[in-house]
Amino acid sequence: xxxxxVPLAALAxxxxxxxxxxxxxxxxxxxxxxxxxxxxxxxxxxxxxxMQYTVGYTGGGNTAGWNVQAAATVxxxxxxxxxALQVTGVSAAPCTGGGCxxxxxxxxxxVTLSGSPVRIFNAAVNTGQGTIVLTATYLLTFxxxxxxxxxxxxxxxxxxxxx
Amino acid sequence: MRRLATIVLLAxxxxxxxxxxxxxxxxxxxxxxxxxRGYFVxxxxxxxxxxxxxxxxxxxxxxxxxxxFTVDATTGDTTGTVYETDKKPSRVGSWVxxxxxxxxxxxxxxxxxxxxxxxxxxxxxxxxxxxxxxxxLRRTAGSxxxxxxxxxxxxxxxxxxxxxxNVPGPQVVAFEIGGATSGGKxxxxxxxxxxANTGNVLLKPAGSVTIFDAxxxxxxxxxxxxxxxxxxxxxxxxxxxxxxxxAGDYSAAVTLSANRxxxxxxxxxxxxxxxxxxxxxxxxxxxxxxAASTAGASSSTPWGLIAAVAVxxxxxxxxxxFQLRRRRKSPPQRLREALQAAPPVLGAxxxxxxxxxEAAPSPAAxxxAxxxAxxxxxxxxxxxxxxxxxLGDDGVWRFPHTCRICGLHVLxxxxxxxxxxxxxxxxVASP
Numbered sequence: 001x002x003x004x005x006v007p008l009a010a011l012a013x014x015x016x017x018x019x020x021x022x023x024x025x026x027x028x029x030x031x032x033x034x035x036x037x038x039x040x041x042x043x044x045x046x047x048x049x050x051m052q053y054t055v056g057y058t059g060g061g062n063t064a065g066w067n068v069q070a071a072a073t074v075x076x077x078x079x080x081x082x083x084a085l086q087v088t089g090v091s092a093a094p095c096t097g098g099g100c101x102x103x104x105x106x107x108x109x110x111v112t113l114s115g116s117p118v119r120i121f122n123a124a125v126n127t128g129q130g131t132i133v134l135t136a137t138y139l140l141t142f143x144x145x146x147x148x149x150x151x152x153x154x155x156x157x158x159x160x161x162x163x
Numbered sequence: 164m165r166r167l168a169t170i171v172l173l174a175x176x177x178x179x180x181x182x183x184x185x186x187x188x189x190x191x192x193x194x195x196x197x198x199x200r201g202y203f204v205x206x207x208x209x210x211x212x213x214x215x216x217x218x219x220x221x222x223x224x225x226x227x228x229x230x231x232f233t234v235d236a237t238t239g240d241t242t243g244t245v246y247e248t249d250k251k252p253s254r255v256g257s258w259v260x261x262x263x264x265x266x267x268x269x270x271x272x273x274x275x276x277x278x279x280x281x282x283x284x285x286x287x288x289x290x291x292x293x294x295x296x297x298x299x300l301r302r303t304a305g306s307x308x309x310x311x312x313x314x315x316x317x318x319x320x321x322x323x324x325x326x327x328x329n330v331p332g333p334q335v336v337a338f339e340i341g342g343a344t345s346g347g348k349x350x351x352x353x354x355x356x357x358x359a360n361t362g363n364v365l366l367k368p369a370g371s372v373t374i375f376d377a378x379x380x381x382x383x384x385x386x387x388x389x390x391x392x393x394x395x396x397x398x399x400x401x402x403x404x405x406x407x408x409x410a411g412d413y414s415a416a417v418t419l420s421a422n423r424x425x426x427x428x429x430x431x432x433x434x435x436x437x438x439x440x441x442x443x444x445x446x447x448x449x450x451x452x453x454a455a456s457t458a459g460a461s462s463s464t465p466w467g468l469i470a471a472v473a474v475x476x477x478x479x480x481x482x483x484x485f486q487l488r489r490r491r492k493s494p495p496q497r498l499r500e501a502l503q504a505a506p507p508v509l510g511a512x513x514x515x516x517x518x519x520x521e522a523a524p525s526p527a528a529x530x531x532a533x534x535x536a537x538x539x540x541x542x543x544x545x546x547x548x549x550x551x552x553x554l555g556d557d558g559v560w561r562f563p564h565t566c567r568i569c570g571l572h573v574l575x576x577x578x579x580x581x582x583x584x585x586x587x588x589x590x591v592a593s594p
Binding site: 022023024025026027029031032033034035036037038046047048049051053054056057059062063064067069071075082088089106107108110111115116117118119122137138139140142149150151152153154155156157158159160161162163 | 187189190191192193200201202204220222223236239240241242243244245246247248249290292294296299313314315316317318319320321322323324325327351365388390391403576577578579580
């Protein structure tokens with residue numbers, strides 16, 4: 001009978017280990033990203049870059065789904081600024097892990113980023129379980145009269161689970 | 164020349180891959196005792212308190228430090244719960260007190276962090292939401308910052324578990340529909356409607372907006388479904404138009420339904436010529452106020468100008484050599500070479516030495532590919548017809564992209580998407 005008590009005791013000692021919902025998020029793209037620049041030529045131009053994220057939504061009956069939101073400061077160099085960044089698309093690779101489910105996303109792109117966070121991707125209720133790798137494409141706009149400089153911006157990407 | 168470009172591109176491609184394969188911490192949150200939802204929901208009367216705990220774990224491959232703090236939640240501009248991670252909390256975020264502000268965890272380690280939720284006395288009934296945040300403290304890569312780049316993007320990553328306090332009392336479902344304005348840019352015309360959830364419950368409303376012209380004729384109806392709309396929050400909700408509106412006066416008949424209640428309003432709005440120009444031609448330049456000036460500005464500008472002039476000069480020389488080489492070849496020879504060459508993956512404006520591998524097309528671009536297409540070799544320079552947007556079945560606006568050099572024509576959401584497609588597309592007749 002003692003052999004039965006050992007695993008039971010182990011479960012009791014590890015808080016939350018009994019199939020608890022676990023939510024992890026990581027950004028796989030190194031910071032800072034040196035986004036591709038353009039050679040100014042007097043016409044509007046754009047360039048894009050991508051960021052890769054990994055969302056882990058594992059464990060017990062986690063059914064609430066999750067959101068990824070983003071906010072960004074305006075690209076600035078001293079007094080010079082560029083238009084706000086846009087997220088033009090977020091794609092999800094097929095989920096991995098036992099019993100996983102692909103996320104059902106309802107967020108339409110493009111999304112213009114500002115200091116206030118806005119959703120860029122979501123996994124609806126009962127979806128998005130397992131490990132999901134997302135690739136977000138960001139767009140930079142260089143107006144015709146943009147000034148040559150090295151601009152900088154901070155993008156805050158947040159994954160959350162909640163109502 | 165092509166070999167050199169390939170080497171440069173490979174060097175850029177290898178660098179981040181190596182980093183990604185390197186060791187890094189990955190922090191996760193578990194809501195203890197909330198296995199079904201994965202976040203906390205506490206029925207709690209005003210003045211009451213509850214204790215809870217999160218388990219912070221490091222599922223990564225390196226020891227790291229995680230910063231823990233609390234935030235308020237609000238409704239995002241496109242609806243859905245978002246968290247005000249750059250503001251000091253004043254609502255639910257301030258009701259939660261954590262037992263630790265930061266943790267350093269080895270790979271595979273976890274630690275329990277307790278918290279107390281205390282609802283203020285006098286708090287009105289309703290469903291109120293905040294969150295517990297785990298922010299990975301990242302070190303920026305030194306080698307990256309030395310590289311020349313036009314825009315540097317610093318990244319913060321945060322993981323949040325919601326804390327919802329349900330203060331008992333009468334539930335009120337109420338919405339206000341405010342004014343409407345026209346907006347959008349880069350080919351995406353929108354009507355922006357102000358909504359406020361003046362009730363006290365979380366709702367996921369649905370509705371529609373019907374646009375009428377000045378003569379009262381219906382122009383279009385657009386249904387929409389919102390995500391979570393938090394109580395006592397208001398947003399300016401952008402609704403993408405399917406048909407472009409010319410300059411003029413309009414009205415937007417808006418209806419919104421939630422919990423078997425319907426709200427409606429018909430605010431007027433106008434589209435100016437400037438609106439149309441901004442949406443369908445170019446983005447207007449922006450200039451920060453002088454107060455935002457910093458010492459770094461003066462030093463960065465000359466180097467930026469010098470770099471730009473140098474890149475321009477090199478580009479012109481290369482373009483000249485390329486044109487000279489093209490003229491020496493007969494058209495059939497160029498065509499043969501084009502059809503034999505490997506498919507390009509980059510647009511012309513991305514083919515500069517500063518090109519980043521992160522600019523690789525996303526998998527989302529794949530559905531746009533034309534199935535009967537074959538590759539062609541051309542460093543594309545895209546002309547985009549922003550005045551001819553087309554809304555796809557997937558809800559994404561796409562524009563005709565035509566390559567000035569080879570005449571390739573594709574329908575794409577942006578230049579990166581167009582370049583992604585050219586890996587599978589063959590040129591159609593030049594316009």
